[in-house]
Amino acid sequence: MPEPLLELRNLSVAFDTDRGQIQPVRDVSLSIFPGQTVALVGESGCGKSVTAMSILRLIPSPPGKVIAGEVRFSGRDLLSLSEREMRSVRGKDIAMIFQEPMTSLNPVYTIGDQIVEAIILHQGVGSAKAYKIAEDSLRDVGIADPHRRLQSYPHEMSGGMRQRVMIAMALSCQPKLLIADEPTTALDVTIQAQILELLRKLQRERNMAIMLITHDLGVVAENVDVVAVMYASRIVECATVEDLFDKPQHPYTEALFRSIPKLGVTVDRLDTIRGTVPNPARFPLGCKFHPRCPRTRQLAEQSPADQTVQIVTSDETFPVLKRCKGEEPLTKEIQPQHWAACHQISGYDSAKVTLAQLNHRREVTPTVIDPATQISAAQEAGK
């Protein structure tokens, strides 16, 4: 088995706030192999972005700090590098693009200056050569008239264009891993499809690994090889994209799927997940999902009273299983190559805790079709 390019081992990150310490990332393990696309999926506030930022050690410190775990990249532990060594990793080996193309570029410098900054820093070339490289990378991301565009300021471009500039900037130094933090959320649907297609194309050409952070399951179904689902700062399920969409194990993943409309299936109203994402300052005890979990509610109704306990949320009172409220499940390999963290999956107790490693590549055609995919596919075909 080849070595993973990036490996997170039991990573935990804490933030000091004036209401005490919170942990937006707890015990997260994840591997990414060269050329692979791994998605980190979850609702906003579940810790996806903090995980990504702590890989590059970009979390503001204080108040944030990594309190446990390792981030191994090509065999090196990034957390033990000096700041100077870390700087040569950022932008060169691992690049990152962000959600907000509107604010992520410095408004007072031309985009040329901003792309060239990284090139000069990491490739040791002169300014003229660097501008040439910058021009090429703008051309690679499909920007027309790249020579003239180097002189433009960010505010003179549209959102999609700016995200292309961000990608050009990130890829100008040929990184081995690209972390894309919700790269298409702020863009409209047509542009989303174009940007994702662009990323796929560049990935194929350069054998680059991508860590895609998103909350859009349509994007996941269409683009990625391996999916890790995050809930309340933990990874609750991790599997290949086919596996996960075929037989989701965790009740949260199931609920996520039920909240997407399906083509050809008529329903009166879509299922939603009850309640809201808990605030990291006030996580419930036990399984963090139990106040919203349909599975434990259903099982509790069929179980003897001594195994259940009543819980009160803001609008209702209902029984859940004692174990779900009392004990937090670990992320275990409940089936070969399928990790999940839920007491109520058959075989959970006998399963082992292992590090999630999946060197898997998807089939070229998407195995799961959902409407979002079709829309973007149609739009791509149309253009």
Place this chain on the structure above:
Amino acid sequence: MLAYIIRRTLWTIPIVLGVVLLTFTLFTLVAKDPARMYAGRRATPEVLESIRHKMGLDKPIWINVQAAHESGFKGLFDSQFFDILFFRFAKSMRYDEGVGTLFWRKAPVSFAIQLPVFIIELGCQLVLALLVASYRGRWPDYVTTFVAVLGMSVPPLSIYLGAQWLLAAHWKIFPVAGWDVGFYAVQFAALPILVSVVGGIGGGTRFYRTVVLEEINADYVRTARSKGVASREVLFTHVLRNVMIPVLTNTVTALPLLLLGAVILERLFQIPGVGNLLVDSVFNNDRPVIMATTYMLSIAYCLALLLTDICYTLVDPRVTLG
């Protein structure tokens, strides 16, 4: 660009008129008999009348219909209001000199003190703010911010008095007060400059610190760091350029104040600048000087604000023109 400058300049006209109106309202409509205030209680009616004439108070307030009858249309504007509007100030009562000449004689002295103060202060404040902001949440930040608040809380007058007593009167490092012509002014300028910087540095540092902190948390800083740029580098290239925008406003609008000088400072150290002239005039009820200084400096200030807006376009590419 030109259209923008023209539009912005046109907007200055009502403001200048507003300043005229404000000055006029204050000194002519609200003030009680300035001639009597200057002459004192026991002045005879004849003396009072001559003072009134000298101050131009014998003219009508708004328009001079009588003068228009006598000497044609232009005479209509020979009134108190238009005297202000057209810069026709009366001579200073105390110095018997035109306010303009008086002002230009005093202004360089104020400038000689204020310019070094301004440059040293701004430089220190910016560097401190950038450093402190890069140490945010750690002890250098807390210590500097706390010292800045301490400094802001002491009345500047007490700092000046204390320094004058300790450094000049007691230790005799500097002369206590006074002024000299030409190069010899340096020895007299040193202490005022020093205390002025000490008294003013805290507030600005704190202000710029908030400005810098706002920029440091901006998304583009994160982007730059993710490219592998060192944090100090990010601070002095990416952040500083963005911080310059509010700095510019403060800087350009402060320029006319350099001519005004620091009122208390000049009075205390007996520096014959504009600020001192102003205080003198207040004590002597020298109305023409107070009025003229207020009016002229306000207009200079207006123009500086105009200049600031135009300078924006040089620093911030987002400001769209036209």
Place this chain on the structure above:
Amino acid sequence: MTQATTSMPVFDSTNRAAATTNGLWLDAWRRLKRSRVNLICLIVVGFYLLVGLIGFLPVLETKITNTVGGSFDPPPKMMSIHHNPFKIEWNRKFWSYWNKPALWFGTDIMGHSVFWQIIYGTRLALTVGIVASLISMIIGTVLGTIAGYFGGWIDSLVIWLFSTFNSVPWILLVIAIAAVLQTHDELNRRFSGLPTVIVALSLTSWIGLCRLIRGEVLKLRDRDFVVAARAIGLNHMTILVRHIVPNVAHLIIIDFSLNIVSNVQAEVVLAFLGLGIIERPSWGRMIDDAKLDLLRGVWWQLTVATIAIFVLSLVMNILGDALRDALDPRLRGVG
């Protein structure tokens, strides 16, 4: 998540007024009192208010004019240190002054008690600070809200007004207003110069608040809760008072607390220029009086008045910052 129900208290980020009763101000207060420094500052402010009230007692008028000792009697010495710093000579009589507060801080040139002057000065400083800040708060709030809410020519007029006032350098405006008002000497004599000081300071300190509120109201005007209030037919006055002003109340309070400091400090400047309070010992006048006496070694008047201003300014600055942190919506919420 259309059906999403809340299991956590969620702050309504658009209408702060709606949250007034159940959390916002309470939460702000909880944040404020969590720091021990803030609590100490609050106690100090309370102490100043108490001393200021004592200053209003009629007996003070005679206390500040009574001669309690010789000219420039220094405060009692606790010890004297000679050339050998290890040989401290304790002043045995030091503790015998405990029941003569009038002599604690020494006397001025006329032999009047500096202690009672400071107490009387507290009364004057707080009167100037609070009244001038209140007036400028009212001017700023009224002009700012109507300009932002109604827009159009009213807005233009208010912008013109504050731009005009802003075009006159602060110190010039204060001096000009005070110099002009000083000519009304009967009124000033009756209230020991207070009207001049208060009017001059309140007319110069409303601009910042007015501009701030106008900008904020401009943003609030098109928010859903204001549009909804208009849709159900509430009149402008009700909307302004019930929905707009409570939503900018935090700005008003922060500005008010910081304005008190700048007004107390500005009184010193006016006193130095001879435009301040007359015939009564304000802090500014005490510092101003000290400027010549200092060279004769009379340090106590200056020191005591400076400390009085310094401590008040310091605690108000800290509280102002704490208020800003506690009330600023951008800083609230965790995670």
